[in-house]
Amino acid sequence: MRGLRAMCVCLAVAMPLAHAATPVLPGPQFPSFESAAALDTFCDQGLQRAKARLNVLERHPADGRWLAAYDILIAQLEDWAGPVYLLSNVHPDKALRDAAETCELRWQDFSSSLGQNETLFKAVSHLRELDPIDALFAKTLLEEFEDAGVSLPPVQRRRAKEINDRITALGQEFDKNIRDANVLLAFTTDELRGVPEAQWRNAKRDDQGRVLLGIDAPTYTAVMQNADEAKTRERMWHAKTSEGGPANLKLLGEIGALRKEYASLFGAASYADFTLRRRMARSARAAQAFLDDVLNAVTGRERQELEDMRAAKARDLRLPLEQSTLQRWDAAYYQEKLQRERYAVDQEAFRKHFPPQESLAFVMRVIEKMLGVKYVRVPGVKLWHPDTQAYAVHDARSGAPIAALYVDLFPREGKYNHAAVWSFRNGSLRLKRAPQAALVVNIDRNGLTLDDLETLLHEFGHAVHNSLSATRHVSQAGTSVLRDFVEAPSQMLEPWIYDPRVLAVMQEVCATCEPVPDALLAKAEAAKHQGKGVLYGRQWLYAAFDLALHGPEATEPMALWARMEGATTLGHVPGSMFPAGFSHVATNYGAGYYGYLWSEVVAADLRTAFAKDRLDPAVGLRYRRTILANGSQFKPDELVRRFLSRNSNPHAFFDELQRGAN
Numbered sequence: 275m276r277g278l279r280a281m282c283v284c285l286a287v288a289m290p291l292a293h294a295a296t297p298v299l300p301g302p303q304f305p306s307f308e309s310a311a312a313l314d315t316f317c318d319q320g321l322q323r324a325k326a327r328l329n330v331l332e333r334h335p336a337d338g339r340w341l342a343a344y345d346i347l348i349a350q351l352e353d354w355a356g357p358v359y360l361l362s363n364v365h366p367d368k369a370l371r372d373a374a375e376t377c378e379l380r381w382q383d384f385s386s387s388l389g390q391n392e393t394l395f396k397a398v399s400h401l402r403e404l405d406p407i408d409a410l411f412a413k414t415l416l417e418e419f420e421d422a423g424v425s426l427p428p429v430q431r432r433r434a435k436e437i438n439d440r441i442t443a444l445g446q447e448f449d450k451n452i453r454d455a456n457v458l459l460a461f462t463t464d465e466l467r468g469v470p471e472a473q474w475r476n477a478k479r480d481d482q483g484r485v486l487l488g489i490d491a492p493t494y495t496a497v498m499q500n501a502d503e504a505k506t507r508e509r510m511w512h513a514k515t516s517e518g519g520p521a522n523l524k525l526l527g528e529i530g531a532l533r534k535e536y537a538s539l540f541g542a543a544s545y546a547d548f549t550l551r552r553r554m555a556r557s558a559r560a561a562q563a564f565l566d567d568v569l570n571a572v573t574g575r576e577r578q579e580l581e582d583m584r585a586a587k588a589r590d591l592r593l594p595l596e597q598s599t600l601q602r603w604d605a606a607y608y609q610e611k612l613q614r615e616r617y618a619v620d621q622e623a624f625r626k627h628f629p630p631q632e633s634l635a636f637v638m639r640v641i642e643k644m645l646g647v648k649y650v651r652v653p654g655v656k657l658w659h660p661d662t663q664a665y666a667v668h669d670a671r672s673g674a675p676i677a678a679l680y681v682d683l684f685p686r687e688g689k690y691n692h693a694a695v696w697s698f699r700n701g702s703l704r705l706k707r708a709p710q711a712a713l714v715v716n717i718d719r720n721g722l723t724l725d726d727l728e729t730l731l732h733e734f735g736h737a738v739h740n741s742l743s744a745t746r747h748v749s750q751a752g753t754s755v756l757r758d759f760v761e762a763p764s765q766m767l768e769p770w771i772y773d774p775r776v777l778a779v780m781q782e783v784c785a786t787c788e789p790v791p792d793a794l795l796a797k798a799e800a801a802k803h804q805g806k807g808v809l810y811g812r813q814w815l816y817a818a819f820d821l822a823l824h825g826p827e828a829t830e831p832m833a834l835w836a837r838m839e840g841a842t843t844l845g846h847v848p849g850s851m852f853p854a855g856f857s858h859v860a861t862n863y864g865a866g867y868y869g870y871l872w873s874e875v876v877a878a879d880l881r882t883a884f885a886k887d888r889l890d891p892a893v894g895l896r897y898r899r900t901i902l903a904n905g906s907q908f909k910p911d912e913l914v915r916r917f918l919s920r921n922s923n924p925h926a927f928f929d930e931l932q933r934g935a936n
């Protein structure tokens with residue numbers, strides 16, 4: 275599961291051009307804090323400045339320069355709050371992460387009050403004679419004020435703010451329960467039979483000499499795909515599906531009820547309806563209808579795949595087929611086994627081809643070729659952890675440094691345990707403000723699987739959306755696009771790794787890395803198609819659960835999940851509590867998880883332009899200028915139309931969904 279956190283929102287100093295010999299990072303230096311107290315002070319200063327800037331803005335006449343003045347406030351908020359939102363997820367010192375979370379709540383209080391500021395609302399309502407970019411900015415802003423409750427009667431308005439602030443605090447607690455749980459499971463080496471030794475050789479041991487394993491993504495996947503002992507997989511699966519625990523189920527229930535109440539303040543029947551009317555989908559009904567089309571397209575395929583796995587289990591355990599039952603913790607294992615049998619594809623075997631640093635260099639080179647940029651490593655930059663790296667992104671044609679990118683590759687205790695990009699500073703042409711983002715993943719130091727490489731490329735798609743934004747305003751930059759569009763630029767890149775011409779780029783950055791044979795890559799792609807039924811069936815379940823949880827009926831999350839998962843082929847396993855770890859739904863993807871599938875339609879359509887050559891620099895440059903550079907200053911449909919010279923349609927998506935079907 276990949277996720278993206280869009281951040282709320284500086285006064286930028288124009289950057290001098292770098293001298294070739296001494297690379298500099300565009301934008302200000304990332305703040306460094308020696309203690310929680312230092313972060314508290316930074317937080318105080320930021321809030322003071324924001325209030326002062328807000329006072330200036332409140333006195334600003336509603337004229338042609340008002341939106342620019344508002345945008346300066348947003349830039350300032352970003353510069354003071356953006357790094358804090360990132361640090362609460364990545365700083366190695368728990369005291370500092372805690373201080374960052376406290377600071378986030380203070381910013382939340384500021385933002386929810388800002389959303390209800392009547393003076394600003396009136397000013398933006400009076401703006402006239404705007405060009406299309408400013409007109410869309412003003413329209414979006416008016417909607418944001420409306421949705422924050424500015425027009426509600428005083429009692430309801432206070433309640434709206436209370437709810438917003440409370441949901442943020444509850445979401446924070448939800449994530450903390452996952453991040454700081456530090457779950458460790460003890461296994462004998464015999465129990466780990468089948469799991470590559472490199473995955474556990476250096477792990478801590480308990481006093482009986484058993485290996486202690488966490489449930490971070492690389493460890494979890496390695497055990498679930500490879501452990502021959504069903505009991506080992508079962509324990510690991512239960513630990514992962516209990517992540518967050520009953521405390522998080524309670525939090526999610528409270529969040530769902532609060533969102534429903536919030537929507538009712540505006541007369542909406544459900545939170546999904548309230549939220550989706552502003553999105554590409556426009557309504558919960560349209561989102562659900564789309565999800566059902568996806569389900570119909572994959573149901574037969576999913577059934578067949580699960581049946582194949584059940585048969586593989588029967589062969590493996592020498593059982594008659596009728597006595598073989600596929601359990602949830604069997605799925606990844608037998609899928610992997612089938613892929614090895616049918617396609618001779620072993621994800622573990624890819625690690626030797628893809629060392630971590632070289633894989634990062636590979637992804638950067640692919641982007642360089644496609645999009646006309648250059649990544650320059652900037653040494654000696656002090657960041658939150660010694661493993662973290664800093665890069666300047668240059669425009670290849672002009673040589674100008676245009677953005678900064680920080681990269682945090684490896685898992686560690688207390689770190690966000692999925693893969694995400696924090697676009698903590700957005701660019702603006704008007705302010706000559708350079709974007710900055712942080713790419714946070716958790717990859718194995720022994721190297722990447724092909725799946726990991728796909729994840730890295732996906733996340734890079736978010737990073738370039740931030741880096742290559744060239745909008746007038748900060749507020750419309752990069753990943754500030756609609757939530758059901760934001761994944762498209764990342765998803766578009768995913769199949770690139772199955773293209774031998776793209777993968778050959780690896781040898782440009784690593785002469786000693788053994789090339790992946792073309793035949794193996796073709797088999798890996800065929801194997802990928804083989805798991806599509808199960809994959810999309812699962813994505814449908816996540817998205818449909820999220821929509822139902824935010825639907826018109828009051829629902830208790832665990833009962834809803836048990837019912838919905840119970841209706842699937844593998845059923846619900848009593849005692850498991852997947853929703854307790856479903857952070858997307860508890861935080862800012864609430865009623866928005868369908869967006870991962872929705873934006874795949876756009877991604878597949880965008881990809882058609884690269885059908886002849888995925889590294890075509892001319893198509894890449896057009897893509898950069900139309901889609902990436904424009905952020906949200908035009909609507910997504912309009913951006914796609916400009917890039918493809920036609921209206922978007924779902925044909926490519928549904929064609930791809932059928933590819934490789936039996």
Ligand SMILES: [Zn+2]
Pocket residue numbers: 276277278732733736761764
């Ligand atoms: Zn993503």
